[in-house]
Amino acid sequence: MNFVLAVVVMAGAWAAPAAVAQPVSAPPFAQHATSAKPPFSYEDCLKAAKKHGESARYGKWHCDQLVKKGWVRRPKR
Template identity: 65%
Template sequence: MSIALAAAAAAVCATVTSTAAAQSAVPEHRAQVRVPGPGDQPPFRYADCVKLAVEQRHESPSYAKWHCDQLVKKGWVKPPKA
């Protein structure tokens, strides 16, 4: 009885490892890389940063200003004009 159980366990292990090997051999579908245009590269405009933060990320205007100020410090956004 234990020999039959060992043979069944070996067969299951062989099936699992061959399935895993087959899955790793299949190439992944990769997302297409979008080539950025001239306006799509940092540093972005401060007004655009605040506008997108409020509209797309649903941030409050005060939080959007704070968020964009943090991005100014990192160099991703141009400082606001006085």
């Protein structure tokens, strides 16, 4: 039991300096996801939904969900 405790303590001691050395800035993919303007238009989303075999009703719901997530721009009315 003492051996297991010693291994756990040593593993923690080795991991601590590595955790401190991690960069603080956000990864590049996170910076792209928070851009001011979503990359896809609503019309393109509906076309892609139809191409993938979704019904019109389900495609609209799906695109509305992607608007909420910020992946698709709001439709022009």
